[in-house]
Amino acid sequence: MEMQAMKKYLMRSGLHPLEYKTPGDLIARDFIGTNSGNMLYAYGIFRNLVSPDVTIESDEYVVSMSKVDDINTNYDGYIIALADAIRPDFMPTLKALTNVIRALKIPVYLIGMGVRADYGVAEADLHFEYDDIVRDFVAAVLEKSSVVGLRGDITAQYLNNLGFKQGEDHVVIGCPSMYAFGPQLKIRDLRSDFSLQSSRFKTNISKSAPEKTMDYISNLHRDYAHVSYIPQEYDEFKLLYSGGSTFSINHYPSNIHDPAYASGEAQFFLNAPTWINEMKHADFSIGTRFHGNVAATLAGTPSVTIPIDARMQELVEFHGLPYVLPERLDENPSPEALLQELDMHAPERKQAANFANFITFLKKNGLEPTIEQDPKMTYADRLEQQSNLYRAVASSEQISDVERRSRLAEGTTANLIKEKRLRAAIKHNQEKNHALTNENDKLHAQIEQLQKQLQTATENPDED
Structure with missing residues (x-):
């Protein structure tokens, strides 16, 4: 065989x-x-x-x-x-x-x-x-x-x-x-005793979301007890991990003391499997990030996506993800109302x-x-x-002072490694540039020599 x-x-x-x-x-x-x-x-x-x-x-x-x-x-x-x-x-x-x-x-x-x-x-x-x-x-x-x-x-x-x-x-x-x-998806039904105050749900949000949408998501963290924010961007990871803010956007959770982070339940994921597995423990997910709600869908968790641009529009329509437009949130509906008016099983x-x-x-x-x-x-x-x-990376608001200092030290070490790599890359490129310069000088010298030979041949042509 x-x-x-x-x-x-x-x-x-x-x-x-x-x-x-x-x-x-x-x-x-x-x-x-x-x-x-x-x-x-x-x-x-x-x-x-x-x-x-x-x-x-x-x-x-x-x-x-x-x-x-x-x-x-x-x-x-x-x-x-x-x-x-x-x-x-x-x-x-x-x-x-x-x-x-x-x-x-x-x-x-x-x-x-x-x-x-x-x-x-x-x-x-x-x-x-x-x-x-x-x-x-x-x-x-x-x-x-x-x-x-x-x-x-x-x-x-x-x-x-x-x-x-x-x-x-x-x-x-x-x-x-x-x-x-x-080929199969199976979205769980909401529990018969579903209650917003007792449910555990996840939120996500994009920096390009309308301000009122940002406020709506932030208010969920203020109004309900068991809400976990899942940031997805690199600078948000650094904020969650060390507590130091690296950006500032009005209405957007960009400080460790903002409601989305203050509870200490925010999480960041370094691989897909742990992210999807964590979403299995949530009652539902809501937010403006497509993949944040895909993770929920793959886990069988109901989700509400808020498409804010064409890239999300074409995806929620193609996959049948339950969604509401940002304008709907201007009316300040409860998440429970959204879950009831949407078909959670549409993706199936x-x-x-x-x-x-x-x-x-x-x-x-x-x-x-x-x-x-x-x-x-x-x-x-x-x-x-x-x-x-x-495992999921926990917020710096949820860890001990000892671990927080350890994180800061780890960040310093990692930055030193990054700086060392950059310096090595710069040195390599400088050496490469120097070698190319030398080669270029040699070629110029050869060209000058050939031009002189051509000029001599032109001024003193061979006689038949």
């Missing part, structure tokens, strides 16, 4: 989904890509593709032309998972990725990409000053794959506007995070068809999904059982 060849893929992510990372590691290197939600869609892809014959490694968000030869030699494909990558500040990264993709000799798979725009944007007229950069990137990926996967219909229409063909060049697959556990009815569509997309690109074969116990589950993952 012929043995199946092992395949090894490189995936654009900050870390391997089952890698043990500590708070000190995160202080030293931002492996969440500024937002811990990034870990969830990498986790979804990993669970669907890893097998005894397939390994997936992280590029740690570091891919450059200098690594192309190594990637071509050691990997069978490059998986690119993106969130709202079609935005102004991501264009330099998109251009760099395009150059790398064009130099690769292996397949490239774009499993998710979305557009950042205002809620209710007119899709048919969607164009940006960086259209050419996006068009070039998608074209480069299509040179190395059969079809690209997009997060929703708004992004699909945007690519149509750029001249790509829906169904041929691109398909809507939603967010891979939703497929971490296969969309999941099977969405998952089948996702599997078709993977197979069309020559990938071999494994989770569909036995979603109850996948190879990824066995790997997860063997892994050692860091």
Whole structure:
């Protein structure tokens, strides 16, 4: 019987989904890509593709032309998972990725990409000053794959506007995070004795949320006893971990004494599995962060999402996540009223068809999904059982003075390590620049010598 060849893929992510990372590691290197939600869609892809014959490694968000030869030699494909990558500040990264993709000799798979725009944007007229950069990137990926996967219909229409063909060049697959556990979702009903005062629920919020929405979420922490805030951004992690504020935004929890942090129950997660498992203990989740509520959905916990832009709009619509618009919160409804007026089971009815569509997309690109074969116990589950993952990071308001001092010391050590790495990188680049300067001087000298020889030959031509 012929043995199946092992395949090894490189995936654009900050870390391997089952890698043990500590708070000190995160202080030293931002492996969440500024937002811990990034870990969830990498986790979804990993669970669907890893097998005894397939390994997936992280590029740690570091891919450059200098690594192309190594990637071509050691990997069978490059998986690119993106969130709202079609935005102004991501264009330099998109251009760099395009150059790398064009130099690769292996397949490239774009499993998710979305557009950042205002809620209710007119899709048919969607164009940006960086259209050419996006068009070039998608074209480069299509040179190395059969079809690209997009997060929703708004992004699909945007690519149509750029001249790509829906169904041929691109398909809507939603967010891979939703497929971490296969084709079935089971959202729990609220308890018969459900009470807001006794329920344990989670909140999340975005810095770009309307001020009244921020106030609504903050007031939940003031008005109810068992509410836990789950921050997702890198600077929020540093605030939660050390207690020192690194930013200040009106109406947004940006101080350790703000209601969202003051209870001491805020938590930050360094990996997807512990995040999802923690959400199993909540009665419901509410907030403006898509992945914050995806974690709840995967855990079977009811959730209310507040979409604030087009990137969330297309995702909640595609996956059927229960949602209310920010304007609804201006009326100051109780969370109980929202839970009663929304269909908490809506995602269940969309999941099977969405998952089948996702599997078709993977197979069309020559990938071999494994989770569909036995979603109850996948190879990824066995790997997860063997892994050692860091627990949820508790707020500095919930720890002893001794541990707080330890955290500050750890942060200082991590920053020293980061500074050492930066100094080493600077030294390396200086040495490289010096070597290039010397080589350049030699070339200039050779050019001058050749020019003199040319001039002499011109002034003294050979006679026949």
